[in-house]
Amino acid sequence: MKNILIIGCGLIGSSLLRAIADRKISKKIFIYEKSKSNILKIKKLRLPCTITNDLKKIIPNLDLIIFCTPLGEYEKMISKINKYLSSKTIITDVGSSKKKSMQLIKNKLKKGIYWTSSHPIAGSEVSGPEHGVKNLFLNKWCILIKEKNTNKKHLKVLNKFWKKIGSRVAVMDSKKHDTIFSMTSHLPHLIAYNLVKTATDFEKQKKYNLIKFSAGGLRDFSRIAASNEIMWRDVFFNNQTNILKAIDLFIKNLHLFKRDIQSKNNKSLVKKLVDTKKVRKKIIKLKQDINRPDFGRS
Structure with missing residues (x-):
């Protein structure tokens, strides 16, 4: 890819920025960020990107746009970029909820533009670009959403993209x-x-x-x-x-x-407690966590 735009550069956005730069996935990475505080942090950290407000100028030349904002910001951002978009640009997001947001996107995007939704299962309780890490997505699941009208070519490209970032990819529909x-x-x-x-x-x-x-x-x-x-x-x-x-x-x-x-139903209560312990063993077996006391804290 030549040009990628990340909209919103908090924890996830800045981690994507770092991962893309580290793996040399794109020649140029643009950042659109409305928070002045985050912009100052990005500059202070000297992250490898170009901060832009000129969406009209850069959007026609983009290969990929990644929405890394809260879901409530999608509608405003679509209004800002909609008229500049072309069908060749792949658009995705990292949101945790899909069906309602994808319906909104479908209603707002102009005809011929495709949005192929992603959900990397990675994150932390902290937020802000100073907390981003290049390996945040390494060996983590990324869910790609496939519906009847999904652009299969874009889905294939995103599958490769997330794998290059280090993720394991699964595909399902928004309802599931x-x-x-x-x-x-x-x-x-x-x-x-x-x-x-x-x-x-x-x-x-x-x-x-x-x-x-x-x-x-x-x-x-x-x-x-x-x-x-x-x-x-x-x-x-x-x-x-x-x-x-x-x-x-x-x-x-x-x-x-x-x-x-x-x-004081001993039998019933103990059975519940024993059965729920099995889930922890399964999570460890699936390598979703480490088998060390206190989550491996030192």
Whole structure:
């Protein structure tokens, strides 16, 4: 590729920038970033890119555009670039929710322009270009979305692109994607936010210095709950139907745990605890984490 544009240069955008530069995937990398603070950081870090505001000038010559903004920014950005786009340019994103955002994109993009959605399963609770790393996507899954109207040529190019970045690629439709990640990603983040809120509410009610004595469980949940609030607000709203179903299932199981504890049902409670431990073993077997105590912390 000759020219790539990354729209939004936070953790994911700057990690992509570093990975593309390190693997020499594109001759030139452009960055469009509205945050003045992030622009200053990019310049201070001397990241290998050209920061631009002149979208009219560069877009006709781009091979690939990657949206790395919160989902709520897509509509505004499409309005900015739509009239300059050509059918040869591949457009993708890194968003965590697909079906609703892809419908919006379909309605807003001019005729003959294709958007082939991606979701790299990589990230952290920190945000900003200073936290980006070139190997963020190494050996991580990247989901490519394939629908009936997907441009197969663009899908093939993106498959190669993500593999060059170091990702393992899987292909599925937006409905399956949103159903899976409502449970594996979106619900855990929502639970983390709620658990930390519950702990702070409890602290206020009891007037105990509870946070000072945070055990490993609350500490680990607090890391997830430190994630970018705008990004997760957009995910929760965009994947609303699936997340509400996941919440209902979670509440149902929570009531079952409550019932077992209340009735001191040893057999039922121990079975639940033993069965859920198997998931951790499966995650390690699939090399989604390391088999070391305390997540390998030193």
